[in-house]
Amino acid sequence: MPDPEDGQVLIRHSHLSLDPYMGSAIKGRHMSGKVLPGDVLPGETIGHVIASRHPGFAEGDRVISRGGWQTHSLAGAPAAGEAGMAAALSSGAHVLDVADGVPVSAYLGLLGMPGLTAYAGVVEMLAPRPGETFLVSAASGAVGSAAGQIARNMGARVVGIAGTPEKCAHVIDVFGFDACVNRNLPNWKADLRAACPAGVDAYFDTAGGDMLSAALGCLAMRARILLCGMMEQYNSDEVLAGPNLGPVLARRARIEGLVVYDHWHRMERWRALATDWLLTGRLAFKEHCVVGLEQAPTAFANLMAGRTFGKTIILIKD
Numbered sequence: 092m093p094d095p096e097d098g099q100v101l102i103r104h105s106h107l108s109l110d111p112y113m114g115s116a117i118k119g120r121h122m123s124g125k126v127l128p129g130d131v132l133p134g135e136t137i138g139h140v141i142a143s144r145h146p147g148f149a150e151g152d153r154v155i156s157r158g159g160w161q162t163h164s165l166a167g168a169p170a171a172g173e174a175g176m177a178a179a180l181s182s183g184a185h186v187l188d189v190a191d192g193v194p195v196s197a198y199l200g201l202l203g204m205p206g207l208t209a210y211a212g213v214v215e216m217l218a219p220r221p222g223e224t225f226l227v228s229a230a231s232g233a234v235g236s237a238a239g240q241i242a243r244n245m246g247a248r249v250v251g252i253a254g255t256p257e258k259c260a261h262v263i264d265v266f267g268f269d270a271c272v273n274r275n276l277p278n279w280k281a282d283l284r285a286a287c288p289a290g291v292d293a294y295f296d297t298a299g300g301d302m303l304s305a306a307l308g309c310l311a312m313r314a315r316i317l318l319c320g321m322m323e324q325y326n327s328d329e330v331l332a333g334p335n336l337g338p339v340l341a342r343r344a345r346i347e348g349l350v351v352y353d354h355w356h357r358m359e360r361w362r363a364l365a366t367d368w369l370l371t372g373r374l375a376f377k378e379h380c381v382v383g384l385e386q387a388p389t390a391f392a393n394l395m396a397g398r399t400f401g402k403t404i405i406l407i408k409d
């Protein structure tokens with residue numbers, strides 16, 4: 092166990108977030124950097140300061156930082172002036188003020204990076220108007236469930252795509268979507284067209300591949316498509332062929348990419364809004380919690396294979 096040096100704190104982790112980008116980082120093709128053999132796997136953590144040699148932190152403070160896949164980490168304060176990607180990937184720790192009635196783990200999911208991704212993509216980029224049809228893939232996951240609920244709160248008609256009947260039922264019953272299509276049924280593309288009779292005005296794409304192709308086949312005129320993630324590609328060693336873009340031309344559609352790091356300065360605004368919505372019943376979230384750091388590799392493989400249901404969090408025991 093290392094001792095903190097001047098300006099550092101020693102943190103004992105209680106929660107570790109598992110996120111799909113880590114798969115790309117391991118493959119060496121993520122903008123956050125490469126993970127090399129022998130490196131600690133990256134990941135956002137919540138924990139408590141157990142020794143402090145920094146005036147801004149006291150023993151017992153709850154902090155959020157990028158502590159990685161380990162039980163303890165050393166951190167300093169964030170460097171002054173860090174913004175955007177540098178702030179998102181900072182090695183500094185932040186004292187975490189947990190609002191009354193909000194579970195601590197939510198700050199790694201709905202009130203953290205995945206929730207901010209949904210907020211930026213829906214509010215700042217797709218901007219659905221009341222009555223428009225909003226479609227989102229991986230609809231029961233951390234990003235997709237938040238994106239759909241934000242669009243619903245903005246007055247859109249919201250349709251999801253998910254991988255099992257249980258996920259689809261939860262998306263409708265708990266997240267309040269208008270419809271959800273099971274992508275593992277043989278006729279799911281016909282089901283998607285039936286669920287979007289007026290066409291898709293805004294598509295929040297977390298998957299790429301077949302789901303992007305299917306969504307392009309349902310576009311309304313002047314549709315907007317947000318490329319947020321490529322789940323269909325992450326497990327492949329090859330870059331997959333792109334979809335036919337004919338419908339984009341015919342429907343005068345617009346495609347835009349999202350990188351959450353560009354929106355990091357919006358975190359506090361999103362947290363305030365999401366906390367209000369959460370506490371007043373206008374936002375819900377689901378977590379897939381796994382106990383024990385030693386379970387993280389299996390949990391991560393399950394996340395990348397689509398076998399998890401909700402935001403994956405590792406609860407780290409003492």
Ligand SMILES: NC(=O)c1ccc[n+]([C@@H]2O[C@H](COP(=O)([O-])OP(=O)(O)OC[C@H]3O[C@@H](n4cnc5c(N)ncnc54)[C@H](OP(=O)(O)O)[C@@H]3O)[C@@H](O)[C@H]2O)c1
Binds near residue numbers: 321397
């Ligand atoms: N651009 C950014 O800045 C940014 C930031 C955060 C996250 N993201 C992206 O947003 C997406 C969702 O992230 P998340 O953390 O909320 O994950 P998640 O939804 O909790 O998990 C991923 C889900 O993707 C679905 N999926 C669709 N096609 C898949 C396939 N071929 N293989 C495996 N799973 C597949 C699965 O759900 P079903 O089986 O129910 O379809 C799976 O559960 C990811 O692509 C992630 O990389 C992007």
